[in-house]
Amino acid sequence: VIGVVLVLVIDAVFFRVIAPWEALTERVPYRSRPHHQVAFARGELAALAASPEKPSAVVIGTSRADVGFVPSEARKSLPEVAWAQMAYAALRPFEIRSLVGDAIDAGADAVVIVVSEYDIGRPLRLDPIPGTAVDDVGALFELMRLGGWRFAWENRALLYEIPLSRLVGAYRFREILRNAGLDRFRTFPMESDHLAEPAPPAQPPPALTGERRFIDREKFEATARLFKPPYKGISKWQMGMLTEVGPGPHMAVQEELLRSAGRRLHAAGVKVIIVEAPLHPAAADFYDTDLRRVFLDVVADLQRECDATFVPLTAEPPFVREEFADMLHLNRKGAQRFTGVIVEAVRKTLGIGAPQGPAAPSSR
C-alpha cells in the first residue's frame, strides 16, 4: 500500500503537470509515436483554455492533418479564432473518440475532424496513447462493446495497457522519459554490421481487419517512380498501408467510434466540422474507392445527429500531384491550400467575418 501511495504521489508531483513535459518534449528527439505530439497538443490546448475570450477551434486528425494543416497560416488568416492542433500519425477513430474530451475540457467552440474513407477503412489498431485519465475510459468500454467479447479477449494485453497509460503518468510519458536519456540504461546499441539489430518498434498489429488488396508489382514500382527520394521509399511503405484499406469487421467499429466522437462533442455544445482529407491521385489504385460511399453515409449520420458541417473534396478544386509530398501527405503548397479550406469552414461555422491573408482561396 505504501509502495502504491508513493508511486501515485511521485506521479502526481512529477508527471501530472503539463509544463515540465512541454520543456522535456522539446529537448527529446522526435520519434513518430503519439506520446510526443499529445504532450505538445496538451500545451496548445492549455493555452486555448487560458484565453476563453476568443472563439476557438481544434483541428484533430492523423498525420494528414498534422502536415496538411498549418496553424501559423490559420492564425494569420483568421486571427479572431484561437487555434490548436491535435494531430499525429496514430490518431485513428478510437483515439479521436478518446481525445475529444481534451478539446471539450479546453473550451473549444469548434472541432475540425480531418478524415476520409481511408481512416475508417484502415484496420483497427490499438496503441496505448496518453489519453485523459479516467475521463475517457468510456471510449474503451465502447470499443469493447463494439468489438465483442472475442475481440476483447484477443486484445486483452493492449486493452489493459490503454487504461494503465491513462491512469499513470509515468507510464503515459515513458517513451519521452526513455528518449530523454533513461534509455541508455536499458538498451544495447547494435549499430554494427556483424550483429543482428532488433526490429524497430513498428505500428501495432491490427486488432480488427479485413482482407488486404493484392497489387501487382509493376503497378507498385511505376507509382513509386512518381516520387523522388526520400519520398520514394516512404511512398512504397504507404502503398502497403493503402492496401490494408478495405471492407471488414473493423469498419463498423471505426464508423461507430467516429459517430460517437461527434455525438460527444455535440452533447458538449461544440460545433463539429468534418473536412475530407485528400489523398494523392495515384492512391486510388491501391485501395477500395467504393468505401467512399460508406464514409459519406457516416458523414450523413453526423450531419443529422450532430448538426455537423461537412466539407467534401468535391467542393474544392481537386488536389493535384504537385500538391503532394508522398502518397498520403500534402506538401507545403498543398498544405497552404488545405489550411485555407479549414479556415473557411471554421469561419462560416462560427459566423466570423471574411478571412484575411493569402491562405484563403475563397477570398480571391
Add this chain to the structure above:
Amino acid sequence: MLLVASYAFYAAWDWRFCGLLAVSTVVDFFVGRALAAEQERRRRRWIVTISVVVNLAILGFFKYAGFFSTSFSDLMGALGWSVPPIVLDVVLPVGISFYTFQTMSYSIDVYRRRIEPTRRFLDFALYVAFFPQLVAGPIERPMRFLPQILQPRDITWEKIGTGAWLVLWGLFKKAVLADNLAALVDGVYAPDADPTSGEIMLATWGFAFQIYCDFSGYTDIARGVARIMGFDLMVNFNLPFWATSIDDYWRRWHISLSTWLRDYLYIPLGGNRAGKWLTYRNLFLTMLLGGLWHGAAWTYVLWGAFHGVGLCLHRLTSPWFERIAPSSRVVERLWWALRVLFTFNLIAFAFVIFRSTSMAQLTRYLGILFGPFEAGMTGEWIVPFVALTAPLMLLETVMVWTRDLEPVRRWPAVVRGAVYAACLLGLLIFGEDGGNAFIYFQF
C-alpha cells in the same frame, strides 16, 4: 473453484491440451488407487509402470518424437542410407515437462509407500493442475503439496503482503531485467550474427542473468500468487550465482528439478552406493537426461553432459580442495569469492552451449571465444549491463549477508514502501510490455 480456474488458465493458451492434462491426472489418480488396493510386489511394479509409460509416452510424443526421428534420419544419412525423417507437425503443450514429472512423482511415491494415495479426485486434479506452478514449476512433490490442498488453508495479511512482494519482485526481474537483457543476447546469438569474443562473453553473462531472472521471476510470481491463496510452494532458486562449486550450484538452481532427478533417477540408478565409477556414471547419466529434459536438441544434451562431467570432476577433486584451510578470515573470504567467481564463469560457459541455436553456431562461437580477444561493442554495453544487473545483485548481496531469501519483509515500512515504489516505477518506465514469453515455457 481453484481447479476450474486452473483449467481456464491452461485453456487460455490452448483449450485442446486440457484433455492431455486430464489424461495424465486420471491415469495417475487411478494408478494411485490401484496401488493402494494391491499388496503383491510384482503387480505393484506393473501398475506403477503404467503411470511411467503413459507420462513418458505423452512427453516423448509431443516433445521428442521429431527430434529422435530427425536424429535417426541424420545418423542413417551419415552411414549412407537415406531414411527420410517422419515429420510430425505437433505443438509442444506448454508446461508438459513439469506436470508429467509432478504426476509421476505421485505414483512413484505411492508405489514406494511414502505417501497414502488420496481418495479425492478433484483435490488430486488440483495438485496436478494448480495454475500458478502448472506451466513452469516448481515441480511440487505430493508429500509436500497434497496435504496443503486437502487441509483448510490459513490466509493472513502477512502472507498476502509477502506474497504480493514476491509477485512484484518476480515481475520486475522478468519484465525489466530479463526482457531488456534479451535484446543483447538475441542480437549476439542470432543465427546470422558474427560477434567478437568480447561480445559473446558479455552476451553469455547477459544470458546467465536473463535466464535466471526469467525463470526465478516466474517462480517468484508463482510462489507469491500461491502464498496469497494460502499455499506454500517450494523454494526453486537459492541464490545460484553465489554457489561455490558446481555441486553447490545444483543444490541452488531449479531445486525442484534437481531434487526430482536425484530422487527418481540418480538414487534408483544406484546413487553413490555402488562404488566410485558407478557413481560417476550415475551422475553423468542423470545430468545428461536433465539436459534432454530442457529441450529436444543436441545442444541441451551436450549442456547436460558438460554439467555431468563437471559434477564428476568436482567429486573427484573435492577431497583435495577440502584440505585447503585458509589461514585467516580475510583469506577465507577471498577464497570464497574466488570460488564463487570461478563457479559463475563455469556455469556461464555452459550457457554458451545452452543458448547456441545449433551445433554449427556452438562450434563457431567456441572457436571465436578461444581465439584472440576482440572487444567489439562491449564498451558500449557496459552501462546498460551494469544498470540492469545491479538491482538484482544489490538485493542478493543483502540476502547473502542476512542469510534470508526474503529480507525485505523485515525492513521498516517506509523502506519497504520505497523499494516497492522503485520496483513499480521501474516496471512502468523500463518494463518491456508485450515482451518475450517466459523461456521455460518451451521446456
